[in-house]
Amino acid sequence: MLKLHGHQELRRRVVRRLTHALLGDASAPSPTALPIDQRRVHRVLVCRPNHRLGNLLLLTPLLQELQRSLPGAKVDIVLAGKDGAGLFRTFGNVTHTYTLSRRMVRHPVQTVRIAMQIRHAHYDLVIDPCEGSQSARWFAVLAHATYMIGGHGGTPDLDAGAAPRHMAQWPAYLLRRALAAPQADYPALDLRLAADECERGRRILRTLIPVGAPQACVLGVFADATGAKCYDPAWWLRCLGALQAQVPGVCIVEIAPPDGRSRLSARFPVFSAANPRKVATVISQMTGFISADCGVMHLACASGVATFGLFKVTDAAQYAPYGHGSRAIDTRGLNPEQVAQQVAAALHVLQANANPAPPDPERHHPVTQVERAADMGRADCFPLPPQGEASR
16 A cells, blocks of 8 residues: 555656646646637647546536537547547547557656647647546646636636536536536436447347347346445345346346456356447447446446446445436445345336337327337437347
């Protein structure tokens, strides 16, 4: 622990010295005058130099808000890690991603090269979406944009009572505040999977379902997480066993980490892929998904499926899945069977919405499949039909 702490402190000192060498006293920008003149914003830079899957997916509501509020603006993103750029490839407003190494200090030449590209790019608006990120602040200030909003003094006069606590909603709130736009419901996480991606995910999922098994309810599970957020395999097997008893016919599919190793002793069909978008296409075809608070939980939510996030150490108000029937479950004080009971109740609701009672003769028009999907918060991907039925 002391060795880890010493390494982190050394990293912070190196970043501080590099920041001062390149920026001088620019690390304390003057607040941006509000509201921002939208007519002057053509190029936007979003600074999130982080490689963690969940943190990158939490940017998708901001990207949707930028497309809605500034439809003609081109958006570039500073991120880290090899998989980040692919997450945003279906966002039409995202034109470029600056991809940094996961360990910037160990790759100073690459870091300085990207820093110089940003310095000379002439951005109109830069957004620092995360409070407390020294590297995000560094790149945000380095851009020398006309306007700057974010967690380091760039957005004055915030209404603390109206500001959301959720990490995905906070940047969208900052943008709306800066543009003097009305506050409304926030967009859900969304990878914007294309129709052909959903179809590929459907075909893959079909290969995972045992022959002859009912397919009306498919539940995905990711049984891994970091540190204290993780639940042990015995806990998961108790929870899933109770779910099978309470939801007859439920088909459980395990999503394994990129290493391909089942965390549940291969008790259920297993799917694994290194590409997070490919994993999302399979998850998108499921009825629901259950996971501890982690990046794959956010991936499931962004794929458009009802996601049940399990929380015991992190703050659900900041990280809970939302939209598409998703919800957080505080597992403190609950045993696995009690958690299963809550998930089972939600699955029964999803099944009822997907298979409603026969239409009332007094109804003016029949309920269409699209309308039923809209009730579930999904208009693009539907529950799997039984074998032999034509897929969409």
